[in-house]
Amino acid sequence: MITVPRITLDALIELYDVFFIDQFGVLRDDRGAYDGSTSALQRVKDAGKTVVILSNSGRSGEYNAKRLVKLGFSASSFDHFVTSGDVAFSILSAADSPIKSGALCFTISSGDDTNLAERLGLKVAKTALEADLLVISGSEAERISMDDYRQLLQPAAQRQLPCFCTNPDIHKLVGGSIAPGAGSIAKLYESLGGDVRWLGKPYREIYDFALTLASAADRRQVVCIGDSLEHDILGAQGVGLASVLVQTGVLSSSTEAERQDLFLSVATPTYLLSAFR
Structure with a gap:
């Protein structure tokens, strides 16, 4: 013990x-x-x-x-x-950043937050099919099932889009209970064959x-x-x-x-x- x-x-x-x-x-x-x-x-x-x-x-x-x-x-x-x-903004806005200004970014977040993409001067992609990169910054797993997230992520994984997880929390607190966090969604992306850069x-x-x-x-x-x-x-x-x-x-x-x-x-x-x- x-x-x-x-x-x-x-x-x-x-x-x-x-x-x-x-x-x-x-x-x-x-x-x-x-x-x-x-x-x-x-x-x-x-x-x-x-x-x-x-x-x-x-x-x-x-x-x-x-x-x-x-x-x-x-x-x-x-x-x-x-x-x-x-921290993600500091790294991704540096001179040696792996992403280019104006790239199309598909964000999975809570409350439709696209703050990081906006700070970086990226364009908002409405789907993974048109995106150049993926950001996972939040979760709404209390109302969106992990199967639904899988369907959202599948096209990005098939296209091998680079993914940046800016909230590695596996769990989140919702109404006194626990639900899958952004980190769980990023792990799901990895399970589909996607590559994730974890920040946090x-x-x-x-x-x-x-x-x-x-x-x-x-x-x-x-x-x-x-x-x-x-x-x-x-x-x-x-x-x-x-x-x-x-x-x-x-x-x-x-x-x-x-x-x-x-x-x-x-x-x-x-x-x-x-x-x-």
Whole structure:
């Protein structure tokens, strides 16, 4: 049995100077802020810590920050909001980008979001049949079946369109339950023979981006707080950062035996925190 020590938020404040905090499952769900999370985030910032919200969202950090403030979080309670969408834009807009301005982009997202394509100066493709590349930034699997997504993706896979997944989350929180996330759709594309470039947690680029933004030279002073072993904890482990698994979000209904299996097969957090409050 793997024993992971429990810790309090006050103890974390004493131990670390830079906090990378996940959004969904830690601070909020799709319905709003978790009880106590707004004051807890302000408490970390008031202690003089550098706070970076680190989210697997295909939308920009600016968009997400405004949405967080609307949910009751103070804009003064965090220094930066970094998303996988921001990292994707940074990489795909660079001089050595594998895509060309004006290319036709077919986007699978939530709420018909085509933000990344627009930021990159790409044209919107209505179907995969006319597209030059594919972006998977979100999921509406709560209302669109995975079989329907398979049919959407099949023409792209047959044409071997390059795919960029800007939200690797395998699961998403919807109305208190869990549904397949954008990462599950990207894995489906891979199963059809498509090639996917993954951008976001647990991959290194998003951590390098956040570490630079936070001017965090000493990684021993950085802690990552998240609800996903596959993304938050595995990602932190991969870049040598301490991690805290909160028992809200995607693992809130898991048993101790199920968590133990995941500790062995996926990643083991440095600490456990019952909730971010």
